[in-house]
Amino acid sequence: MIYHLMVNEKVKETPTVFSIYFDWDVDILPGQFVMVWVPGFSEVPMTVASVKDKKCITVKVYGKTTEKLSQIEKGDLLYIRGPYGKPFTFNNGEKLLIGGGSGMASLRTLIDEKSTGIIASKTGDELLFKDEFLPGRAICVTEDGSSGIKGLATEGIKAVDLKKFDAIYVCGPEMMMKSIFEILKDTDLNVEFSFERSMKCGIGLCDSCSIDGLQVCKDGPTFNMNQVRAMYEFGRTKLLSSGKRIYMK
Amino acid sequence: MIYHLMVNEKVKETPTVFSIYFDWDVDILPGQFVMVWVPGFSEVPMTVASVKDKKCITVKVYGKTTEKLSQIEKGDLLYIRGPYGKPFTFNNGEKLLIGGGSGMASLRTLIDEKSTGIIASKTGDELLFKDEFLPGRAICVTEDGSSGIKGLATEGIKAVDLKKFDAIYVCGPEMMMKSIFEILKDTDLNVEFSFERSMKCGIGLCDSCSIDGLQVCKDGPTFNMNQVRAMYEFGRTKLLSSGKRIYMK
Amino acid sequence: MSKLEIKAGGIKLDHPVMLASGILDENGYTMKKILEEGAAAAVTKSIGAEERNGYISPVVVEGEGYIINAMGLPNPGIELYEEEIRIAKKSKKPVIGSIFAADPDGFLNLAEKMVDYGVDGIELNLSCPHVKGFGTEVGSDPVLVKEIVKTLKGSIDKPVWSKLSPNVTDIVEIGQAASESDALVLINTVRAMAIDIYARKPVLTNVYGGMSGSSIKSVGIRLVYEIKKELDMEIIGVGGIQNGNDAIEYIMAGASAVQVGTAAWKYGRGVFKSIMDQIAQFMEENHIRGIDEIIGVAVQ
Amino acid sequence: MSKLEIKAGGIKLDHPVMLASGILDENGYTMKKILEEGAAAAVTKSIGAEERNGYISPVVVEGEGYIINAMGLPNPGIELYEEEIRIAKKSKKPVIGSIFAADPDGFLNLAEKMVDYGVDGIELNLSCPHVKGFGTEVGSDPVLVKEIVKTLKGSIDKPVWSKLSPNVTDIVEIGQAASESDALVLINTVRAMAIDIYARKPVLTNVYGGMSGSSIKSVGIRLVYEIKKELDMEIIGVGGIQNGNDAIEYIMAGASAVQVGTAAWKYGRGVFKSIMDQIAQFMEENHIRGIDEIIGVAVQ
Numbered sequence A, B: 001m002i003y004h005l006m007v008n009e010k011v012k013e014t015p016t017v018f019s020i021y022f023d024w025d026v027d028i029l030p031g032q033f034v035m036v037w038v039p040g041f042s043e044v045p046m047t048v049a050s051v052k053d054k055k056c057i058t059v060k061v062y063g064k065t066t067e068k069l070s071q072i073e074k075g076d077l078l079y080i081r082g083p084y085g086k087p088f089t090f091n092n093g094e095k096l097l098i099g100g101g102s103g104m105a106s107l108r109t110l111i112d113e114k115s116t117g118i119i120a121s122k123t124g125d126e127l128l129f130k131d132e133f134l135p136g137r138a139i140c141v142t143e144d145g146s147s148g149i150k151g152l153a154t155e156g157i158k159a160v161d162l163k164k165f166d167a168i169y170v171c172g173p174e175m176m177m178k179s180i181f182e183i184l185k186d187t188d189l190n191v192e193f194s195f196e197r198s199m200k201c202g203i204g205l206c207d208s209c210s211i212d213g214l215q216v217c218k219d220g221p222t223f224n225m226n227q228v229r230a231m232y233e234f235g236r237t238k239l240l241s242s243g244k245r246i247y248m249k
Numbered sequence C, D: 001m002s003k004l005e006i007k008a009g010g011i012k013l014d015h016p017v018m019l020a021s022g023i024l025d026e027n028g029y030t031m032k033k034i035l036e037e038g039a040a041a042a043v044t045k046s047i048g049a050e051e052r053n054g055y056i057s058p059v060v061v062e063g064e065g066y067i068i069n070a071m072g073l074p075n076p077g078i079e080l081y082e083e084e085i086r087i088a089k090k091s092k093k094p095v096i097g098s099i100f101a102a103d104p105d106g107f108l109n110l111a112e113k114m115v116d117y118g119v120d121g122i123e124l125n126l127s128c129p130h131v132k133g134f135g136t137e138v139g140s141d142p143v144l145v146k147e148i149v150k151t152l153k154g155s156i157d158k159p160v161w162s163k164l165s166p167n168v169t170d171i172v173e174i175g176q177a178a179s180e181s182d183a184l185v186l187i188n189t190v191r192a193m194a195i196d197i198y199a200r201k202p203v204l205t206n207v208y209g210g211m212s213g214s215s216i217k218s219v220g221i222r223l224v225y226e227i228k229k230e231l232d233m234e235i236i237g238v239g240g241i242q243n244g245n246d247a248i249e250y251i252m253a254g255a256s257a258v259q260v261g262t263a264a265w266k267y268g269r270g271v272f273k274s275i276m277d278q279i280a281q282f283m284e285e286n287h288i289r290g291i292d293e294i295i296g297v298a299v300q
């Protein structure tokens, strides 16, 4: 079933990232995603980046489909399947959100007055949603040092006292998440990750997104520390679109 | 969807009529029917003749299928689709039930302490359900005069004061119902008929049971006086199993 | 205002939604009622040369989203069918006579009678999936199909539609063979069956039957699209249509009009009018002025 | 206690419910997990000679009671597939290698590699409905099918199953051609498609796809029954199986075992065990001592 949803608003978030707002009368939980079809191009998974009355997706332009999506206008239709996937376990206490690149889009729905963000990107103008945190709660990390701490997301972690967080949520490129996992795996912190793997069906049918026998689209995209600890493939090996197994790094 | 229902009891009602009792946890209203499949034979429509906790069908042996059905034993399975059809409008007041032959089976669920029956059959031992009425409330009519009034069902009508009934229900061979219709059509009595026409699908698909554009299996089998008054085909013409139109009498 | 009228396969229709063959059309009075209550046209049950009772019950299996039927082409024989046509035609709307036979002469004889009786067009049933010697056995032989259509088109001056079966390896080959028809009607039922695991027997007395209803819609869309793309013929779409969106999907795949069968059981006789209304609403909302504008637009 | 074990198509199974090809079996770890969680065996995704990415998304359409897919046979190519088989085989359960090619030599080359990798049997995909040059195009040509099966049976000492398409006019002809196989696998998906009426475009990038899920069960039952009746071959039933009753219906129609695909999506990986349990319960209640006792009992 494809929903045809009217676009209400398009907001530019960074030079390469924009949000598309639309009305959709369904219940969506933080961390769930939708499959967005751009007719004539392809269909791409996108986390729902606002789950209140106003729904939205936040898109980074990578290739042809997201490029085409960036041209959408108010009044146009969005073609959407979903919502799909297992949501984050929402925690009412102190939260640390660690987002790399467009990964911050998946974490946006967790932002509240008790959230602290570690927002990592290549350059300063790509930092996503840093203004949505309360003042002083957004720690920026850039590879080129143009804003905040210079370095990778792992540098940001050093700037916080991990023990004070009731829950930690991580989303970003798999190798970034792997580095963070390595730092956190021997603690008893309450951590959840949101994974991205090549998705085709989005519903747990085709196996293209799977990791250690679990389907990221259905068993995930969110996984908790215990699940990730048990994974062999995480940060190590994955299948390409053809099913060809490659080893990372 | 075929239901597989265990037979609890078989009761002989007359030399050629028997009832099969079974448990079935569905709501059925008086006048509704089921399609009973006898594997290896055929599938036949049967009114549900008891709609309380214990469900039952009351079967007159006509041909091969009902003959085979008569051999069913306690513990065997009944293969049933349904319930189907529009029920009678139940009336809480004084009721007159006019049943010809096995037509009485369709009326049985209307029998209560305020019901009077006109039970018509060829011979006295074929009178159906006469003992289910309160004493004095069953008027028997037989063609051979072996019990009660001698004659056809229409003779029975002369024995009652029609005006005292809040509702009249009629079921039997079409020509019998036609005779009764002729007697009642110019009154303003509250009358409902239950029709029988050759049925195949039982669900309003094949048109084999239709009368004046209505499907007996779906728009009926019960029809009220106003509906019947508007019918041209009633008692006049019908289609055989092939769809061949014949004119009655 | 969007215009719903359409000339489909040579027949002028008030709107694109008609009654399919074999559902609620054995009795002339039923067809008349359905036409009066909203169908743009009615196709009769398939009529043959001789009287047939059809198969012994059970003749239908009810599933979720589908019906399997094996009626067995019950019909009174062409000689006695005049009265039903006459009754149905009192509605003043188009009635299309569906016929089945084993060879060109058989079809011709039936078609001539139907035309005498006053039908507005002929539908050749080349596709019943469960009666030996007729239907698919005829309709899957391209040489025979070609001959039948040629014979009829040479002799009858009413539109001739060919109703094809989805149960073939190559629909384009059959469509090509029937390409002289005024329209192809796609699709008849999909061959199927059901077993009762307690009785350990097929449910249908005839064992095999034809599946209709929403379960076959995507198969019908595929065949309509394939024919439109490869042969660009006029098409009447049928199979699993339940609402206006389904009808429009068929139209965008290439159909000029649609037929509805199983949904008339599921939703009642009112379904013709409600599908028509839903089509009108979609057209209105999407600024489509006429059906013509969207026939086959999805074909790429 | 009823015995659920069955030797089907030359392969010993703990019970008759296995994973169908192409669903949740691209990654060896997924197959391993599904086998550990209850499937009696797993059939791999269909593997060809060369790496293929498959089609661009959308590759699936979700309907009520069905899925239409056009994955486009994505696969890493046979050379790189050894690792997945090795991973799946850690479960110690049978793994059947599904392969697709355009000719006998192509199939033979793939089968030999699969056997080297340790599979317990080979399934020939003669029936993918949406990839040109493979699948149905091969599987609807009886001469070619016969040659392929003959070639493999002469060279491979593991069981060879032939998976056939429902999209043919005459399944018996194709079944006959494949009759040297150790089993026929029936059915692959039914060719279908969907159009989005707002986009005015086919939803699948490939336009055409294959329908699976409960909507096609009655079509599968029909083909299994037809083959059992006409050819009395060993059959693996697949298509729309969701629960124990569906599985038993296939078995009574003639299948020795069954495969489940779409229901593993709909109900999750646990579906294999629950179908198995439901079969066991039905057997218990109906005093059936072994699967053998009911294979094809409904065929008359």
Ligand SMILES: Cc1cc2nc3c(=O)[nH]c(=O)nc-3n(C[C@H](O)[C@H](O)[C@H](O)COP(=O)(O)OP(=O)(O)OC[C@H]3O[C@@H](n4cnc5c(N)ncnc54)[C@H](O)[C@@H]3O)c2cc1C
Binding pocket: A033, A042, A043, A044, A045, A046, A047, A048, A049, A057, A058, A059, A060, A061, A062, A063, A064, A065, A066, A067, A102, A105, A106, A195, A196, A197, A198, A199, A221
């Ligand atoms: C569960 C899930 C949720 C997602 N949520 C979001 C979201 O909320 N916002 C968002 O912008 N994206 C999100 N993505 C990623 C998004 O789906 C892809 O970026 C998108 O499919 C790219 O499509 P494209 O056709 O424009 O680019 P393509 O033509 O597919 O890619 C162009 C180039 O960019 C690279 N590329 C594509 N995607 C990524 C990526 N994610 N990271 C790094 N390189 C990439 C490709 O390798 C390729 O080289 C999500 C992915 C998943 C699996």
Ligand SMILES: Cc1cc2nc3c(=O)[nH]c(=O)nc-3n(C[C@H](O)[C@H](O)[C@H](O)COP(=O)(O)OP(=O)(O)OC[C@H]3O[C@@H](n4cnc5c(N)ncnc54)[C@H](O)[C@@H]3O)c2cc1C
Binding pocket: B033, B042, B043, B044, B045, B046, B047, B048, B049, B057, B058, B059, B060, B061, B062, B063, B064, B065, B066, B067, B102, B105, B106, B195, B196, B197, B198, B199, B221
């Ligand atoms: C809505 C509906 C409800 C019905 N309810 C009941 C019911 O509760 N109890 C019941 O016993 N029957 C009922 N019937 C009638 C019943 O369905 C038929 O009697 C039955 O189908 C006969 O099947 P058979 O195969 O045994 O006889 P067949 O082999 O079909 O018939 C044998 C011979 O009996 C004649 N015959 C068959 N049925 C009748 C009949 N009803 N009246 C007169 N002659 C007949 C036939 O013309 C034939 O000559 C109902 C019918 C309908 C349409």
Ligand SMILES: Cc1cc2nc3c(=O)[nH]c(=O)nc-3n(C[C@H](O)[C@H](O)[C@H](O)COP(=O)(O)O)c2cc1C
Binding pocket: B205, B206, C020, C021, C022, C023, C045, C046, C067, C069, C071, C073, C098, C125, C128, C163, C187, C188, C189, C211, C212, C213, C214, C216, C238, C239, C240, C241, C259, C260, C261, C262, C263
């Ligand atoms: C009970 C029944 C009887 C049918 N009889 C005929 C027939 O006589 N001739 C014919 O061409 N098609 C016949 N069909 C096929 C329908 O006309 C139609 O092609 C098919 O049911 C698909 O449409 P639907 O899904 O809207 O029902 C019959 C279908 C059903 C369900």
Ligand SMILES: Cc1cc2nc3c(=O)[nH]c(=O)nc-3n(C[C@H](O)[C@H](O)[C@H](O)COP(=O)(O)O)c2cc1C
Binding pocket: A205, A206, D020, D021, D022, D023, D045, D046, D067, D069, D071, D073, D098, D125, D128, D163, D187, D188, D189, D211, D212, D213, D214, D216, D238, D239, D240, D241, D259, D260, D261, D262, D263
């Ligand atoms: C997403 C998907 C991919 C499939 N890929 C293959 C395949 O690669 N090879 C094959 O033989 N069958 C393939 N099939 C067909 C299934 O194996 C099975 O025959 C069909 O889905 C019917 O079974 P089901 O209704 O249980 O899914 C695929 C089916 C689906 C849904």
Ligand code: FES
Binding pocket: A198, A199, A200, A201, A202, A203, A204, A205, A206, A207, A208, A209, A210, A215, A216, A217, A218
């Ligand atoms: S994308 Fe197909 S299984 Fe996850």
Ligand code: FES
Binding pocket: B198, B199, B200, B201, B202, B203, B204, B205, B206, B207, B208, B209, B210, B215, B216, B217, B218
């Ligand atoms: S029995 Fe088929 S319509 Fe009534």
